[in-house]
Amino acid sequence: MGLAGICWQRLETPERQSEAWTRMWRMTANTAPLIIVALISAGLFAELLPETLVRNYLGDASGIWGIFLGVLMGILTPGGTFVCFALAGGVLGAGAAYPAIVAYVTAWSMLAITKLLAEEMAFLGPRFILTRVAFCLPVPLICGIIAQLAP
Amino acid sequence: MTQVCQAQCYKKFMQPLGPVRVSGAGAYLSTVRRGFGYSMSERAKSQTSRLNTSLIILTVLAVCAAIAVAITKGPTRVIEIAATYLGLLLVLSPKILCGFFIAASIPLLIPRDVFVRWLGEHSGHRGLLMACLLGALVPGGPMMIFPLAISFRAAGASTATLITFVTAWSLLSVNRTVIWEMSFLPWDYVALRVLVCLPFPFLVGLAAKRVLN
Numbered sequence: 001m002g003l004a005g006i007c008w009q010r011l012e013t014p015e016r017q018s019e020a021w022t023r024m025w026r027m028t029a030n031t032a033p034l035i036i037v038a039l040i041s042a043g044l045f046a047e048l049l050p051e052t053l054v055r056n057y058l059g060d061a062s063g064i065w066g067i068f069l070g071v072l073m074g075i076l077t078p079g080g081t082f083v084c085f086a087l088a089g090g091v092l093g094a095g096a097a098y099p100a101i102v103a104y105v106t107a108w109s110m111l112a113i114t115k116l117l118a119e120e121m122a123f124l125g126p127r128f129i130l131t132r133v134a135f136c137l138p139v140p141l142i143c144g145i146i147a148q149l150a151p
Numbered sequence: 152m153t154q155v156c157q158a159q160c161y162k163k164f165m166q167p168l169g170p171v172r173v174s175g176a177g178a179y180l181s182t183v184r185r186g187f188g189y190s191m192s193e194r195a196k197s198q199t200s201r202l203n204t205s206l207i208i209l210t211v212l213a214v215c216a217a218i219a220v221a222i223t224k225g226p227t228r229v230i231e232i233a234a235t236y237l238g239l240l241l242v243l244s245p246k247i248l249c250g251f252f253i254a255a256s257i258p259l260l261i262p263r264d265v266f267v268r269w270l271g272e273h274s275g276h277r278g279l280l281m282a283c284l285l286g287a288l289v290p291g292g293p294m295m296i297f298p299l300a301i302s303f304r305a306a307g308a309s310t311a312t313l314i315t316f317v318t319a320w321s322l323l324s325v326n327r328t329v330i331w332e333m334s335f336l337p338w339d340y341v342a343l344r345v346l347v348c349l350p351f352p353f354l355v356g357l358a359a360k361r362v363l364n
Contacts (some may be wrong), residue, residue: 016259023255027298028248031244035294036240036248037209043236044216047224080292081331089335102344105332115293117212120317123297125205131363132314135355139318143347151342 017043034122042118046078066100067144074140075108103144110136243294250295254302267307272364274312279356282312286319286352292327310363315356322348 077084088101111133120129217229258266270278289299300313308316323345332341 020252020256020259023259024252027251027255031251031298033322034209036207037206037213038238039236039240040233041209041213041216043232044213044220044229047228047232048216075235081327085331085335092336092340098340099353101336101340102347105344106322106348110318118209119293119297121205121209123205124313125303126208128310128313131310131359132317134178135314135359135362136318138353139351143344146347147343151345 031122038118038122042078042114045114045117057150063097064145064148065105066097067141067148070100070103071107071140074104074109075111075113077104077108077112084108084112099144100149102147103140106143107140110139183196246291247294250291250298253295254298257299257302258306261306263307266303269306270303270306270312272309274309276357278309278312279315279353279360281355282308282315283319283323283352286316286321287323287325289320290324296320309360311356311360314359315352318355319352 074084077087086107088105091104092098092101109116116133220229220232252312268274269281274281286296289296296317300317303316304313330342330347
């Protein structure tokens with residue numbers, strides 16, 4: 001919000017402020033149906049992907065298998081920042097290894113399926129998502145393996 | 152040679168902003184709506200068709216998910232979820248509108264050619280580094296970052312830079328790491344993860360650039 005204020009100030013003249021204002025409303029009008037559908041489907045996906053899955057499988061994960069599981073669970077974990085980090089903290093307390101958690105958090109932040117299919121789809125479209133996922137898919141795995149090799 | 156280039160760059164950057172050259176996502180959509188053509192009308196068309204495909208895919212996914220939830224948890228649960236998330240939308244709407252406002256004013260604040268020079272097809276490694284920095288430093292969630300990414304694209308950023316930007320935001324967002332990750336997870340883990348992830352936005356962007364060109 002502070003940033004929005006700064007932008008408002010930097011626009012300086014009233015004409016340009018109103019220009020930005022109308023552009024904002026146009027953008028809102030164009031994306032409103034998308035956002036509504038996106039949010040509702042995010043909620044529905046979250047319902048279909050239970051958090052207990054993560055607790056059950058990642059709790060005592062270790063080694064390469066743990067990293068694999070971390071990536072998979074990260075992609076499947078629904079919802080916002082709070083859910084992911086609270087879960088990661090929980091399973092870390094339950095005895096999961098650092099590399100598995102690194103893989104989990106990395107996979108969640110880059111490739112979480114709810115974020116991809118709801119918000120990114122709404123704004124950037126399927127082609128961009130496919131391109132990005134193609135390049136990003138191996139990264140969480142590599143990150144986990146590096147974390148495993150690190151002393 | 153580089154000095155000359157930098158001087159030119161500086162000169163362009165300091166020029167007063169011309170409203171004519173500037174265009175953004177909103178402008179594209181508006182040209183389509185009003186039906187008159189800039190030179191960008193082709194890209195504008197692809198933008199609306201992209202929006203429509205997204206809407207169709209999203210709706211299909213939502214309907215499938217709704218059916219699955221209705222079968223497993225009962226149809227009332229679907230309505231409950233929809234109501235909860237619409238409420239969430241109301242709560243979030245000031246934030247979302249602020250994000251849209253920022254995204255809409257960026258093309259007005261920064262002229263298109265500056266944008267193309269810094270983040271466009273030929274911006275090279277410097278463009279990728281800029282995208283990494285922007286992604287890590289811009290605060291906000293997906294409702295802020297993705298509209299911003301659209302306005303970058305409309306202003307002339309290349310796909311590789313956009314991929315770098317989104318990846319940098321997802322892996323290295325300073326805001327989220329400090330506020331959320333630090334509060335739930337021990338600091339030595341956070342340090343390990345950030346160190347491991349640090350080069351990847353740049354590397355992913357580099358790979359995308361090589362392959363997509």
